[in-house]
Amino acid sequence: MLNVCWHCGVYRVDKIIDPQGPVAMCPECGHRHPFLQLPLLLVSGASGAGKSTICHALLGALPEVVLLDSDILWRPECDTPADRYRAFFET
Ligand SMILES: [Zn+2]
DSSP: OTTBOTTTOOBOSOOEEETTTTEEEOTTTOOEEEOOOOOEEEEOOSTTSSHHHHHHHHTTTOTTSEEEEGGGGOOGGGOOGGGTSHHHHHO
16 A cells, blocks of 8 residues: 555555655655554565464564565466576565
């Protein structure tokens, strides 16, 4: 939802971030969207290693971070073992 400006309604992914807010500024109208800028904690690992289990166990236990299971970032075009799944890890 951050990519749709609350003020002008234009979809833009290239927000200008002001870390002093923190706010994301709309490139179209300059509206300043406040947001929580938290550390990002990614849980990754081999299939079946327990990523989902540990993420579930940590829900609510770490309110000072954004916690993501890397599986939510997977998409079929990331299945490129020849380049060691570069697109996935860059995502
Ligand atoms: Zn706007």
